Amino acid sequence: MESWKIRTHLLLLTTALLLGLLCVGGLGLLGMQSAVRSLETVYLDRVVPLRDLKKIADLYAVNIVDATHKARNGNFTKTDSLSRIDQAQKEIDLTWQAYKSTQLIAAETRLIAQIDPLMAATRGPLQSLLGILRQNDDVGLARFSIEQLYPLFDPLSDKFAELIEVQLLEARNQFEQNHIAYTANLRLCLLILLLATLAGAAYSSSFPDSWACSSAPNLLSWPLSARTSPMENWLAPRMIGRNLQPVSCIPSRRCVIA
Incomplete structure (x- = not known):
């Protein structure tokens, strides 16, 4: 080592520091890639489903329940309510299928298994409601609104509220996992930089005392x-x-x- 040239020693020190920087940069890129994937998962499997679930809940609450009450009270014509309820059924089916095509977790699968029978149970009464509206039967519409409307849709609303809460909890879990990964990467990067600095300092201190004097010209x-x-x-x-x-x-x- 004493016979090495100055260039060799400087090259070793520079190489050690560059390797440390490359490791830190690589960890940074991996962390960014992981963060992007996590954000993609949160957006596609949590934010978009949250929008779809709210849309389904609004279609039940506004386009069906509210339209039924307005048809009964005379705020809507029977034709308008009929059109709104029929359109709501089609949009609910399409949106629900789109939601079930996303990546589901165990809690969602369990709730979907409970919601599917409830949604299937609404199809028969809704067909009856459409028939009442077509026949312009005010007495039958009032009876349906009082006796069947809320018992039919309240359980569905509760289950959709649970599904929405699951989306929020899962998004929070994703955030916590990313925070833990960020902390681990930060500590690892600091450790690599510290080790590279200590290695460079130890290598510099290992030079013999006569190295600088023998290397410098005697003026x-x-x-x-x-x-x-x-x-x-x-x-x-x-x-x-x-x-x-x-x-x-x-x-x-x-x-x-x-």
Whole structure:
């Protein structure tokens, strides 16, 4: 090691630091990739389903329940309510199938197994409601609104509320997992930088004391012509010829009276 050149030692130190930086950069890229994937999962499997579940809940509550009450109260015509309820059924089926095509967790699968029978149980009464509206049967519409409407849709609303809560909890779990991964990556990066710094310091301290002295040129052993500038070489003999005190120059190029 003592026989190595300065360039070799500097190359080793620079390589060690660069390797540490490359490791830190690689960990940073992996962390960013993991964060992007997690955000993609949260958006596609949590945010979009949350929107779909709210849409289904609103279709039941507004387009079916509210339209039924407004048809009974005379705010909507029977034709308007009929159109709204029929359109709501189609949109509910499409949105529900889109939601079930996302990546589901165990809690969602359990709730879906409970919701599917409840949704199937609404189809028969809704067909009866559509028949009542087509026949313009006010008495039958009032009886349906009082006796069947809320017992039919309240259990569904409760289950959809549970599904929405599951989306929020799962999004929170994803956030906590990303926070834990970020903390672990940060500690690992700091550890790598610390180890690289300590390794560089230890390597530098292992140099022999004579390395710097032996590597540096001995300026005092150079001839005068090599240690002085051309102007100093020209001035020195002339000053001595005029009975001036001799002049000696040191390698710092500052002239001192002898």
